[in-house]
Amino acid sequence: MTSVRNPAVRTTRVRTSRSRNSRSNRFNPLAHVLVWFYALLLLIPLYFMIISAFKDNADIFNSPFAFPTSLSFDNFTNAWTRASMGPGLINSALVTVIAEIITLVLAIPAAYAIARAGGRIGGIVEKFFAAGLLIPGFAALVPTVILSIALQLFHTREFLYLFLPATVLPLSVILLTQFMRSVPAELEESAMMDGANRLRVLISIYIPITIPGIATIAILNFLTFWNEYLYALILAGPDPDVRTVQVALPGLVSQTYTQYGVLLAGALITMVPVYIVYIILNRRLEDALLQGAVKS
Amino acid sequence: MKAFRVTAVIAVSAAAIALTGCSAGSSEDANTLTVLTSIQSGTPTGDVQDKIVAEVEKATGANIKLVQAGETLPDVYETSVAGGKEADVAITNLAEKSNDWVKNGVAVPASNYLDAWGLTAKITPDALDAWKDSDGKVQGFPYNGFVWPVWYNMALLNQAGITTVPTSTDELISDAQKLNDAGIPPFIIGGNDWSGQKLFLQIAQSYMTPDEATAVYSKGGYCASPDAMKGINLFTQLRDANVFVKDSQGYTADQMDAAFYAGKAAMMSAGSWAFGDAPADLQSNVQLGGFPQPSGGSYDKPTAYQGYTGSGFFVSPNGAKDAKIGLVQKFISAWYEPDNAAAYAAASNGPTAVIATGTPAAIDNKITAAAVNDVPKVVDYAVMPDTVVPGALDDPMIRQTSLAYAPGTDAQAICSSLDSLYTS
Numbered sequence: 053m054t055s056v057r058n059p060a061v062r063t064t065r066v067r068t069s070r071s072r073n074s075r076s077n078r079f080n081p082l083a084h085v086l087v088w089f090y091a092l093l094l095l096i097p098l099y100f101m102i103i104s105a106f107k108d109n110a111d112i113f114n115s116p117f118a119f120p121t122s123l124s125f126d127n128f129t130n131a132w133t134r135a136s137m138g139p140g141l142i143n144s145a146l147v148t149v150i151a152e153i154i155t156l157v158l159a160i161p162a163a164y165a166i167a168r169a170g171g172r173i174g175g176i177v178e179k180f181f182a183a184g185l186l187i188p189g190f191a192a193l194v195p196t197v198i199l200s201i202a203l204q205l206f207h208t209r210e211f212l213y214l215f216l217p218a219t220v221l222p223l224s225v226i227l228l229t230q231f232m233r234s235v236p237a238e239l240e241e242s243a244m245m246d247g248a249n250r251l252r253v254l255i256s257i258y259i260p261i262t263i264p265g266i267a268t269i270a271i272l273n274f275l276t277f278w279n280e281y282l283y284a285l286i287l288a289g290p291d292p293d294v295r296t297v298q299v300a301l302p303g304l305v306s307q308t309y310t311q312y313g314v315l316l317a318g319a320l321i322t323m324v325p326v327y328i329v330y331i332i333l334n335r336r337l338e339d340a341l342l343q344g345a346v347k348s
Numbered sequence: 349m350k351a352f353r354v355t356a357v358i359a360v361s362a363a364a365i366a367l368t369g370c371s372a373g374s375s376e377d378a379n380t381l382t383v384l385t386s387i388q389s390g391t392p393t394g395d396v397q398d399k400i401v402a403e404v405e406k407a408t409g410a411n412i413k414l415v416q417a418g419e420t421l422p423d424v425y426e427t428s429v430a431g432g433k434e435a436d437v438a439i440t441n442l443a444e445k446s447n448d449w450v451k452n453g454v455a456v457p458a459s460n461y462l463d464a465w466g467l468t469a470k471i472t473p474d475a476l477d478a479w480k481d482s483d484g485k486v487q488g489f490p491y492n493g494f495v496w497p498v499w500y501n502m503a504l505l506n507q508a509g510i511t512t513v514p515t516s517t518d519e520l521i522s523d524a525q526k527l528n529d530a531g532i533p534p535f536i537i538g539g540n541d542w543s544g545q546k547l548f549l550q551i552a553q554s555y556m557t558p559d560e561a562t563a564v565y566s567k568g569g570y571c572a573s574p575d576a577m578k579g580i581n582l583f584t585q586l587r588d589a590n591v592f593v594k595d596s597q598g599y600t601a602d603q604m605d606a607a608f609y610a611g612k613a614a615m616m617s618a619g620s621w622a623f624g625d626a627p628a629d630l631q632s633n634v635q636l637g638g639f640p641q642p643s644g645g646s647y648d649k650p651t652a653y654q655g656y657t658g659s660g661f662f663v664s665p666n667g668a669k670d671a672k673i674g675l676v677q678k679f680i681s682a683w684y685e686p687d688n689a690a691a692y693a694a695a696s697n698g699p700t701a702v703i704a705t706g707t708p709a710a711i712d713n714k715i716t717a718a719a720v721n722d723v724p725k726v727v728d729y730a731v732m733p734d735t736v737v738p739g740a741l742d743d744p745m746i747r748q749t750s751l752a753y754a755p756g757t758d759a760q761a762i763c764s765s766l767d768s769l770y771t772s
């Protein structure tokens with residue numbers, strides 16, 4: 053690196069740098085318009101859902117974006133009772149939490165092993181997980197149903213506990229592997245010199261350092277598990293004791309006349325846990341994204 | 349240590365709750381009946397359903413477990429049969445997929461039980477005929493029927509200078525022109541779903557005899573049938589004359605209902621299930637009739653649909669088992685008790701298949717009253733496609749008929765696309 057000895061040159065460079073900074077910080081109306089426009093695009097569906105949850109069909113179809121004339125919670129109570137959403141939320145929570153735990157318990161050690169494997173086998177295993185991404189979800193439906201029947205687990209939550217982690221393991225392992233690779237090998241070496249075994253290294257070094265990555269995976273998996281519909285419908289079935297809230301919700305769709313206000317009120321109820329989890333984990337997610345940005 | 353114990357108790361409790369999953373389908377317990385139903389709780393018909401369930405539970409001491417499913421009911425039922433976990437009884441309409449249930453062995457024919465349970469004499473013969481398959485087996489127990497007329501908002505027609513409802517397609521085109529000139533959308537229809545499909549098939553059979561319509565709708569051959577082609581040409585003529593509201597191909601039945609209820613269209617085709625939701629101030633403006641017919645057509649009067657396929661009971665292979673069939677009999681028979689049938693007819697605003705109470709006993713709704721008293725005098729009944737079009741073709745046919753509502757799709761393209769469904 054060459055240092056700048058001439059003060060005049062240094063001043064010029066500083067000025068140039070400040071000039072660049074001030075240019076980049078200058079108010080850019082086009083950027084602001086685009087950002088606000090994008091934010092509006094995201095907010096419109098949410099606004100529509102919220103106001104429609106307080107309306108009847110006539111108001112929804114005839115004045116879709118008008119504010120509701122009353123703020124009665126009848127649609128919410130109707131949705132709650134007619135779709136048995138209470139048990140549905142409990143079932144969804146059970147399925148999501150247990151599947152999440154199983155996924156992380158399997159994915160974290162797998163990612164650690166792949167990240168630290170130096171030989172060809174590690175590469176082959178990583179490619180094996182990557183190949184899992186190529187299987188279209190719908191293609192696995194029939195074999196999965198047959199498997200659940202053969203295991204006597206058809207129309208039970210237990211099969212969802214086992215099946216859902218299998219659907220997200222490839223992406224979870226591959227993403228976590230990248231986070232694990234960012235951990236300096238020297239940390240592991242010094243810990244092992246101090247007598248730590250692999251499990252201790254994983255728990256005390258790798259997991260704390262890769263928490264942002266684990267949080268990212270957890271959020272992505274939470275959204276996948278919570279919003280799962282097709283497999284939950286077919287594998288767990290419609291019984292209120294077993295069905296998830298996403299399967300309960302379409303029970304509000306009638307064959308001849310659907311009350312969309314009630315349906316959208318039910319949809320809003322199902323979204324609440326997603327927002328709560330996001331609020332809890334969003335800082336970790338942002339950390340993970342920033343970590344990636346700094347690296348790049 | 350205490351913290352560990354508390355954590356362990358919580359973990360074990362959570363595991364116990366998590367592992368307490370019970371089957372969604374038929375219970376092994378002979379005293380429990382699982383019923384998969386499309387009738388939603390919290391609605392007038394749902395209240396009648398709850399009342400009947402309570403009565404049967406009280407009379408038998410059995411536990412009747414209602415499992416509600418909306419539009420997903422056929423899919424849920426069929427996949428549960430694959431796992432041997434289907435409900436003992438399914439309450440749904442006879443249309444689309446359920447049309448093939450007995451043929452495919454996922455439901456047991458009601459013919460096996462109708463006489464033995466004493467229900468044949470209680471059910472109108474037309475209803476039993478409607479539920480027969482091509483082998484003459486009655487597929488399920490018919491219960492709720494429907495009338496499916498055309499609704500005319502006379503206040504809007506009068507605004508456009510029209511004093512009587514159209515009875516010929518020439519009058520319909522002329523009236524649509526007047527309505528469009530007055531800025532009133534004429535005929536609204538859910539071109540994007542089953543309501544549009546039914547209206548298309550109603551118009552397409554204008555020149556066909558009922559037998560010919562049944563043959564074409566069940567086996568195809570639209571392009572090869574001159575009468576079917578005349579009907580499809582009539583449809584495109586009406587569409588191109590702006591009889592249907594703009595962008596009909598994108599509307600659903602729910603949007604159609606809402607727009608008509610709000611006075612935003614002068615005509616629509618909707619069944620008796622929609623009577624109960626019509627606003628009170630609209631009811632006095634509504635006149636029911638049929639769909640206008642062309643000169644030289646097969647029907648003398650405007651046409652409407654009627655049927656008994658609105659809902660009924662299917663007995664599943666699980667329900668037909670010796671341990672369950674007695675309870676199934678008591679549950680289904682209770683629905684045919686005169687008081688219950690009358691209550692259901694009143695709640696649904698439509699006829700039931702029960703002879704003793706064929707029409708709603710107390711008619712407060714003016715539209716329901718018109719459907720019972722006036723409609724039979726002014727319409728002929730067209731062939732109802734629900735039990736004729738093969739179940740597997742219904743969904744793809746709706747996609748094709750939706751395209752038929754799009755301007756620029758000619759009759760040849762429409763008939764070819766329909767015929768391709770039967771050969772693919």
